[in-house]
Each structure stands twice: as C-alpha cells, then as structure tokens.
Amino acid sequence: MHVAASEKQKALANVHNVQLYIDGRFVNAESNQEFDNINPFTNEKINSVASGGKEDIHKAALAAKRAFKGEWGNMKQKERLAFIYKIADLIDEHVEELAPLESYDTGLPLSITKKMVSRASQNFRFYAEMVSSRMVGDAYQVDDEFLNYTIHKPVGVAGLITPWNAPFMLETWKIAPALATGNTVILKPAEWSPLTANKLAEIIDKSGLPDGVFNVVHGFGETAGASLVAHEDVELISFTGETTTGSEIMKNGADALKRFSMELGGKSPIIVFDDADLTRALDACTWGIFSFNGERCTANSRLYIHEDVADRFIAALKERVDNIRVGDPLDERTQVGPLIHKEHFENVNSYLEIAKEEGCEVYQGRVPEEYKRGNYVPPTILLNADNSMRVVQEEIFGPVLAVMTFRDEEEVIELANDVRYGLAGYVWTKDIQRGHRVSQAVNAGMLWLNSQNVRDLRTPFGGSKHSGIGREGGYYAFEFYTEMQVVHVALGDHNIPQFGKK
Ligand code: NAD
Numbered sequence: 001m002h003v004a005a006s007e008k009q010k011a012l013a014n015v016h017n018v019q020l021y022i023d024g025r026f027v028n029a030e031s032n033q034e035f036d037n038i039n040p041f042t043n044e045k046i047n048s049v050a051s052g053g054k055e056d057i058h059k060a061a062l063a064a065k066r067a068f069k070g071e072w073g074n075m076k077q078k079e080r081l082a083f084i085y086k087i088a089d090l091i092d093e094h095v096e097e098l099a100p101l102e103s104y105d106t107g108l109p110l111s112i113t114k115k116m117v118s119r120a121s122q123n124f125r126f127y128a129e130m131v132s133s134r135m136v137g138d139a140y141q142v143d144d145e146f147l148n149y150t151i152h153k154p155v156g157v158a159g160l161i162t163p164w165n166a167p168f169m170l171e172t173w174k175i176a177p178a179l180a181t182g183n184t185v186i187l188k189p190a191e192w193s194p195l196t197a198n199k200l201a202e203i204i205d206k207s208g209l210p211d212g213v214f215n216v217v218h219g220f221g222e223t224a225g226a227s228l229v230a231h232e233d234v235e236l237i238s239f240t241g242e243t244t245t246g247s248e249i250m251k252n253g254a255d256a257l258k259r260f261s262m263e264l265g266g267k268s269p270i271i272v273f274d275d276a277d278l279t280r281a282l283d284a285c286t287w288g289i290f291s292f293n294g295e296r297c298t299a300n301s302r303l304y305i306h307e308d309v310a311d312r313f314i315a316a317l318k319e320r321v322d323n324i325r326v327g328d329p330l331d332e333r334t335q336v337g338p339l340i341h342k343e344h345f346e347n348v349n350s351y352l353e354i355a356k357e358e359g360c361e362v363y364q365g366r367v368p369e370e371y372k373r374g375n376y377v378p379p380t381i382l383l384n385a386d387n388s389m390r391v392v393q394e395e396i397f398g399p400v401l402a403v404m405t406f407r408d409e410e411e412v413i414e415l416a417n418d419v420r421y422g423l424a425g426y427v428w429t430k431d432i433q434r435g436h437r438v439s440q441a442v443n444a445g446m447l448w449l450n451s452q453n454v455r456d457l458r459t460p461f462g463g464s465k466h467s468g469i470g471r472e473g474g475y476y477a478f479e480f481y482t483e484m485q486v487v488h489v490a491l492g493d494h495n496i497p498q499f500g501k502k
Contacts, residue, residue: 087179131181152482
C-alpha cells in the first residue's frame with residue numbers, strides 16, 4: 001500500500017533523543033549539554049542530541065585505546081571479520097528503517113537515501129574480503145640470502161569526522177575499512193545529521209562488538225571535532241567536509257603529526273562538445289547537479305557547453321528545470337527536497353543574490369506553495385556566467401548550475417582548470433581521441449567520460465588541489481588505515497661486519 005509522505009513524516013516524529021555511544025554504552029554528554037536537531041522539511045525540532053566535548057572525546061579515546069590494546073587488538077582476524085560481516089547483515093536488515101530516517105533528518109529524497117544506505121553494507125563486506133587477502137603484502141627474495149616481506153598492521157585509534165550530505169554512506173565508508181583492518185574508532189558525525197549515525201551505534205551495539213571498539217561522539221566541530229583532532233591517543237584523522245575545515249584540522253593536528261585523509265569540496269565542470277549525444281549529456285548534467293538536492297561533493301556545478309549547440313541545450317535544460325519534481329523528501333516521487341538546514345539555505349540564497357549582482361540571469365524551477373516552510377531552493381541555473389564570478393569559483397553546495405559557453409578544446413580545458421578545486425569532472429564527446437585527451441587534461445581526481453558518477457568500490461575516490469589529500473575507497477583506504485612494516489629475514493648466517501673484535 002502506498003503510504004502518503006505526510007504520514008511517513010508523522011510516523012518518524014517520535015524518534016527518541018540521541019545520546020553519545022562510548023565504551024559500549026549510550027550516555028549523556030559529561031556537560032549534560034544538548035542541541036536541537038531540526039527537520040529540514042518543516043524547520044521544527046525533531047529531537048535533542050547530546051553535545052559532546054573534550055571530556056567525552058577523552059573518555060572515548062581511553063576506551064578505544066583500551067580495546068585496541070586488549071580484546072580487539074588480540075582477536076584472531078577470522079573472529080574480527082565475523083563481526084564485520086555481522087554488522088553488514090544487520091545494516092541490511094534495517095535498510096527499510098534507515099533510508100526514511102536519513103531523508104527525514106537531511107531532506108535528501110528517499111530515492112537517493114535508499115541507494116546510499118544499501119551501499120553501506122557493501123562497504124563492510126568489501127573490506128572484510130580485502131583484509132582476508134591483503135594483510136600480508138609483497139615479498140622480495142634478496143640474493144638467496146634474505147627474504148623481505150611486508151605486512152599491514154592496524155594503526156590504533158582512528159578519528160573519523162564526517163559531513164551531513166549522504167551521512168550514513170560516508171560514515172560507513174570510513175568505519176568499514178577502519179574496523180576491518182583492526183583499528184578502533186571514534187566517529188564524530190555532522191551535527192546537522194545525527195539520526196542514522198545513532199542508529200548505526202544501535203546496530204553495532206546489537207552486533208556484540210566488544211566495548212570501546214566503536215564510539216560515537218556527537219557535537220559541534222569546534223568542540224567535539226577539534227578535541228578529537230587534538231587528542232594524543234588518536235593516531236589518524238579521516239575527514240570529509242569543507243576545504244576550509246580541512247585546512248583548520250590539519251593545522252590543529254600538525255603538532256602531533258597525525259596521519260590525515262582529506263576529502264574536501266568541489267566545483268566540478270561538465271564539458272559538453274557539439275558532437276556529444278546531447279540527450280544523454282542533458283540527462284547526466286541535470287541529474288549530476290540536481291540530484292542530492294545539489295548537496296553533493298562531485299556535483300557538476302559548472303556547465304561548459306559548446307557555443308554551436310548552446311541555445312538548443314540551454315532551452316532543453318530550462319524545460320527540465322521547469323519539470324523537476326520538488327517535494328517532500330519522504331515521497332518516493334520527489335527529485336529535489338529541502339536543503340539540510342536554515343543556515344545552509346540562507347547561504348545558498350545569498351549566492352543567488354551574488355549571482356544577480358555579478359550579472360547572471362537566474363532561471364529557477366518552482367517550489368509548490370505547500371512546501372514553503374521547508375528549506376527549499378528551487379532547481380536553478382545561472383545564465384551568462386563567466387569564470388571571473390564568485391558563483392563560478394566558489395562551492396555553493398545547492399541545486400545551482402552555472403552555465404557558460406566555449407569555442408574550442410584549448411579554451412575549455414583552461415576554463416575547466418581555472419578554479420582552486422579538482423575533485424571531479426565530466427566530458428561529453430563522441431570523438432574518442434578528444435575524449436581521452438580532454439579527460440586527462442582536466443585537473444580532477446575523478447573524471448567521467450560520457451558517463452555520470454557511476455562508482456565501483458574498488459576504484460579510488462578523491463580529489464586534487466583544494467579538493468583533498470589522499471584517496472578513499474578500494475585498496476587506497478586499506479593503505480590509509482594500516483601501518484606497513486617490512487620484515488627482513490636472514491635465510492642463513494650472512495656476513496656481519498665485526499666491529500671492535502680483537
Ligand atoms: P564541514 O566542514 O562544515 O563539516 C564537516 C565535519 O567537520 C562536521 O562533522 C563538523 O562538525 C566537523 N568540523 C567542523 N569544524 C571542525 C573543526 N575545527 N575541527 C574538527 N571538526 C570540525 O562540512 P559540511 O558542511 O558538513 O559538508 C559539506 C562539505 O563536505 C562540502 O564542502 C562538500 O563538498 C564536502 N564533501 C566532500 C566529499 C568528498 O569526498 N570530497 C564528500 C562529501 C562532502
């Protein structure tokens with residue numbers, strides 16, 4: 001039976017308050033402070049969330065260190081991986097619950113959260129399988145005298161700091177490799193999206209994972225987040241979020257020489273040549289910027305359309321924008337929902353004002369009157385944009401596409417690369433040589449040629465320039481969460497220089 005979206009909103013309204021999860025127990029913050037969690041669809045309070053700080057991080061770090069040195073650290077790999085598979089199974093059992101919860105908390109349409117949440121369990125299985133075969137690395141036989149081989153060991157307590165867009169997927173993307181490789185974890189989820197992180201704590205608690213192996217400290221970046229970065233027992237920080245936050249975190253962790261993984265912002269170009277399959281390019285362009293409410297790091301927020309096909313393409317784009325279904329995130333048919341938070345909504349709207357001041361024509365879709373309480377920004381395209389504008393240079397992180405035209409290959413490569421970011425890029429052309437040439441010339445960690453954001457768990461994910469340092473996913477995350485050691489073994493009594501011998 002089809003359940004009306006408003007009924008689904010009501011059904012979730014009694015979700016309980018959120019506590020911290022430390023050392024296998026759900027607890028209040030030491031300070032007893034809480035913050036309000038707000039529904040982006042109504043801007044009403046959902047519940048209260050324990051606001052963790054320095055003392056809570058310290059408690060979590062002690063518990064995580066104890067678990068690492070004790071039961072978890074000494075556990076046989078097979079036993080440890082059994083927990084990882086169990087967590088994956090439990091996530092699968094809760095998919096029907098997790099996806100609406102995430103949509104309710106973030107405003108992301110249900111069609112998106114369903115996909116994202118079901119990918120989470122795959123993260124756990126993928127890394128459990130990788131660990132079974134990869135903890136021993138390469139071996140080198142040296143002159144028949146030595147055998148050198150590498151092993152991968154867990155690093156210790158891993159601090160994971162995550163954003164609010166696709167929270168459950170991004171959290172498990174870090175947690176799965178961290179735990180499967182034998183580390184213990186403190187997760188600091190984004191303050192605007194605590195619900196599924198809390199559900200994950202409940203799921204992991206149910207799995208029977210030993211106390212202290214997995215901890216969740218909710219709270220603000222400047223308090224809980226900063227304390228996690230500064231804590232001396234936390235060996236590494238995996239961060240996904242804004243570029244400015246990443247740079248702040250690196251400064252704060254520099255004295256302790258923390259190991260960092262940085263997945264940061266983006267302002268990714270989509271380049272459409274005149275020989276491209278324009279219908280498919282239009283599908284990809286529309287989906288790539290307006291799905292996820294535009295709150296996606298790899299969103300193609302800059303369109304470069306070849307001048308010979310620009311009029312046709314832009315007319316078709318406007319028609320799409322007119323027809324995108326803006327609605328309740330819990331409605332299966334909704335394509336664009338409300339932005340995560342009033343503050344973010346105001347920030348995105350301020351960019352629309354800037355766009356006008358900079359000389360853009362702002363073309364927008366429609367938000368039905370009944371949704372005006374929520375943080376809705378209609379699908380928007382900025383016409384007559386150019387690379388000198390702030391709206392082209394800065395990440396807006398909403399359903400806003402800047403549109404520009406170009407004349408030739410050389411020009412468009414220069415324009416595409418003329419931003420400080422380098423996360424993703426998209427190229428559309430039927431000319432195979434040009435396709436490869438331009439793809440390789442665009443400075444982006446990930447480039448999709450005649451394709452849109454399809455991802456495989458084995459492939460690296462991450463950006464260049466101000467979009468990040470390092471890569472997540474596949475073997476790259478495995479390397480980040482492990483310490484490589486070389487063991488040098490003598491196969492016989494080789495010659496050792498004899499110092500000081502008479
Ligand atoms: P944000 O940087 O504001 O916050 C991210 C996390 O960092 C939150 O948990 C926050 O509490 C914490 N934080 C804030 N200040 C901190 C500090 N001083 N010390 C420690 N922690 C701190 O980012 P956001 O607004 O939550 O997320 C949106 C951003 O994330 C966008 O820029 C987007 O492009 C980026 N993002 C990147 C990727 C990627 O893979 N490259 C993926 C998703 C999102």
